[in-house]
Amino acid sequence: MTGAATDLPRVELLVTTDCPHAAATEALLRSILGESDRTASVERIYISDLDHAAGMGFRGSPTVLIDGRDVAALDGETGISLGCRLYPRADGGAGGVPPEGVIREALDAWQARRDADDARPGAREAVRELPGRALRAGFVWASQRESLERLSQRLPMTRGLVRRFVAGQDLPTTLLALERLRSAGLATTVDVLGESVDTEAAATAAADRYLEVLDALAERGLDGNVSVKLTQMGLDIDTGFCQRNVGRIVQRAEARGAFVRIDMEDHSRTDATLHIVRELYAEHGNVGAVIQSYLRRSADDVEALIAAGIRVRLCKGAYNEPASVAFASKAESDESYVRLMERLLAAGVYPGLATHDERIIGQARDFVAREGIADEQFEFQMLYGVRRDLQEALAAAGHTMRVYVPFGAEWYPYFMRRLAERPANVLFVLRTLVRDRG
């Protein structure tokens, strides 16, 4: 085994949903990785259209990327094809699975690049530092800048990348994505993208959009769970107005037998958000809160929500927060997550464990097994486009696995927070920029 997780190559298998070669390619990749001294998770990414394909560096199904490099850039290839990609075989024929030797060579090349980095003093550390706190802060800052948003909307390259995290720009496309997720055994919660509106008209229109979504979900017999941000519902305009506006969504959801999760935004909104959740819960019941483990106050908030019988989604937290209110290190917020998770599993009402952290997910599974907590008493939650392999594995193991599915034209702040979460996402964007210029 090679040391720490950052040392492992990122292996992505890009396929169309109906690719007949996906399973065989994935099995081959896993067996090659398994027999070498390297371990790496293989992330399967489904390609839905040409824009998405362009952003991901897709050339036809299946495409294998190791650390963002195509293992088998074929001679004479032009453009992108959403159909089968055929690889030459030793016997002169062609097949839909990349040749084993080519994958091994790509892994060796990755190792050679890594060894070369090791030979340059300080080079690897510099790379590791690069996507650290400062970069994350930069992306979260950028998520709040309107001028950058306008610029990014004009770049076709960005649109392709966005498809990885955003299910669609419109409702019909999103409904198809929801149907695909349901067929894969995954539960869902739908988020109509948008936040921080500053007029009542915009907030009212955003709530109306949710009503449409709830109706469409009910008509198609899809999962009725939705996630709502209060700044999109007018929290920054007037708390009373916001509560009435989101109340319309909760009421419609109640009539449809659906559930509304109120997302948590930055710490300046925590009190107002929890207040509105309590009020709506007292009136309707079908509403839940989100707690961020990086906030120092969260242990108290969890106790209060347990006492009130309100459902909690637990996440680590996605905003830039000052050390006065949030833990400064990742280790502390991870420890806080585990403490709060165990408390919620033991005493809470059907907690939603929202994380892609495999170590924490393992700890959750150990804890419920030890304490005799049944699968029906909690659920796992993950974001659309992130760790699809793990999502499917947890669902296959009998857990409820809910995918947070954002859609709509206002994807920019959400997308920038997703980039901020993972160094590899940032490197992926930079690589795509370089490739598109070259």
Ligand SMILES: Cc1cc2nc3c(=O)[nH]c(=O)nc-3n(C[C@H](O)[C@H](O)[C@H](O)COP(=O)(O)OP(=O)(O)OC[C@H]3O[C@@H](n4cnc5c(N)ncnc54)[C@H](O)[C@@H]3O)c2cc1C
């Ligand atoms: C269903 C759901 C709802 C959420 N709701 C809220 C909310 O209301 N308020 C809020 O502040 N935050 C919310 N978040 C975001 C959350 O706070 C974290 O920012 C995010 O989930 C990353 O943290 P992590 O627990 O996955 O752990 P991390 O330690 O950040 O990541 C663990 C591993 O997960 C993978 N990973 C994580 N994020 C990504 C990504 N973007 N792309 C690719 N791989 C990734 C990586 O392999 C990483 O090593 C939500 C998250 C989920 C899953």
